[in-house]
Amino acid sequence: MNYQINMYDQPHEVLISEAEIKARVKEIAAELTEEYRGKNPVFVGVMRGVCVFFSDFIREFTDHCQIDFMSVSSYRGVHSTGECKITKDVSLELRNRHVIILEDIFDTGKSLDFTYNFILTKKPASVKIVTLLDKPARRKPWIDLQPDIVGFTIPDKFVVGYGLDYNEQFRNLPYVAAIDPEELHF
Ligand code: IMP
Ligand code: MG
Secondary structure (H helix, E strand, O other): OOOEEOOOOOEEEEEEOHHHHHHHHHHHHHHHHHHOOOOOOEEEEEEOOOHHHHHHHHHHOOOOOEEEEEEEEEEEOOEEEEEEEEEEOOOOOOOOOEEEEEEEEEOOOHHHHHHHHHHHOOOOOEEEEEEEEEOHHHOOOOOOOOOOEEEEEOOOOOEEEOOEOEOOEOOOOOOEEEOOHHHOOO
């Protein structure tokens, strides 16, 4: 691995730079601004991994919109495990609204599949899925769902930064980096 030293002096490999993320976020926001012009869509962020992407994204979306958040618990450590559970529902009424779900990463696909079906029960006018990262190598074979927009497709590596964590660390890195948890020294 091409290791670099980060601000916490931990080994990691930068996969997507700050500049690359910025450009792609701008591009996606411009595309959706055109598509949803005059529709006042609701952006639903799935906490907490999406927080950085979400806040950068909505400031590049240049028409009326509303925002909301939900939490789904499904993830423990390096491997996704077991069932998904809604731990925080959205606050807005989504019936007949144009909803765009924003996620940090589409990994096994379980949590986004669950989230998507949960949002559908609220009878929105439309639902679109935008994920910053897609890790297709880890997709469970029974997941049919496809995100409508993917920021970046990444290899089968554990990534942190730009909202994504390892044991709640590294969410504040301004870029996306791959780590090997066994090489971290805390
Ligand atoms: P799923 O496996 O697609 O259900 O993803 C569940 C959640 O696991 C994602 O929303 C992320 O919060 C987290 N996750 C999946 N892959 C990674 C990773 O490489 N780094 C950090 N978090 C991840
Ligand atoms: Mg997530």
